[in-house]
Amino acid sequence: MKTLTLSAPAKLNLFLHINGRREDGYHELETLFTFLDFGDELAFTLTSNQQEIVICGDTAGILLEDNLIYKAAKILEPYKKIAAGVDIHLNKQLPMGGGVGGGSSDAATTLLALNMLWQCQLTIPELAKLGLQLGADVPVFVEGKTAVAHGVGEQLEPIDIAQKWYLVVAPPVHVSTALVFTHPDLPRNTPKLKSGWKLSDTGNDCQTLVKKLYPEVEKTLAWLLKYAPTKMTGTGACCFAEFENREAALRVLEILPSSWQGFIAQNTSESICHRQLRAWQN
């Protein structure tokens, strides 16, 4: 059996507005998701033991049952049409819980890969619906198109945007998404954007609160803003600075304070995972 190797790309929230809070505590969002040409890498090999879902590689201390890759495989198991297990090797590149969606992207890549290898024959919308049970960000990775998301992130409206270079910086702190969303000071009443909106009209509604709660994020934003327009992605802690070309981004990466991790990437209108899947199928 050949091994299928796929990317699980990072995402950025180019803006993140909170429009309200639902009765179940979840927040109504309006957010622009785009994908980067940088991410984790997952390699899938079918095995003859059909009970088996094995995950190895850089699982960074996450218990098997908590790993979103394992959860994605388990959720798909009832739909499989062939008697095979799977061995999944993870090469982790993305900071965990950093707002670049690594866990959600790993889960989506697993759903897409196993849907094909296990011949589940589910459609992309069916996979996205299953993915939503694993996290609010999984559907956009399953759909794989730069999009404005509404609801909790599951209603997706594809959009064309310019291609830019980004320097993404992960300060050495972990921001709790649940803490941010339950905080009394979080703004929750940004009006929906009107047609004809521009990116310059937007922001990240979590940023002011996260800067206050996590001074390392404030420091990172202030440092990057000296060089380029910068925002936080998702609920943080990663921040991204936008550049017109790779050289300009690289010049800033080269002088990044040594306690911060950073990488450079370009945004892609379609997730690279989807391109790789098409290439495998042809």
Ligand SMILES: C[C@@](CO)(OP(=O)(O)O)[C@H](O)COP(=O)(O)OP(=O)(O)OC[C@H]1O[C@@H](n2ccc(N)nc2=O)[C@H](O)[C@@H]1O
């Ligand atoms: C807000 C975003 C934007 O991309 O933040 P990041 O996680 O990327 O930073 C995401 O939608 C997060 O998605 P995800 O990380 O999958 O969140 P989940 O596991 O579904 O939820 C974690 C917790 O965040 C809160 N939550 C999450 C999403 C949402 N629309 N409203 C919420 O109130 C809930 O309290 C939930 O218990």
Ligand SMILES: Nc1ncnc2c1ncn2[C@@H]1O[C@H](COP(=O)(O)OP(=O)(O)O)[C@@H](O)[C@H]1O
């Ligand atoms: N394969 C995985 N990769 C990363 N995080 C995972 C994975 N499986 C479970 N998790 C858990 O999910 C949480 C959120 O992960 P992640 O998607 O990286 O966050 P964010 O959306 O903030 O970028 C992590 O803090 C971690 O505990």
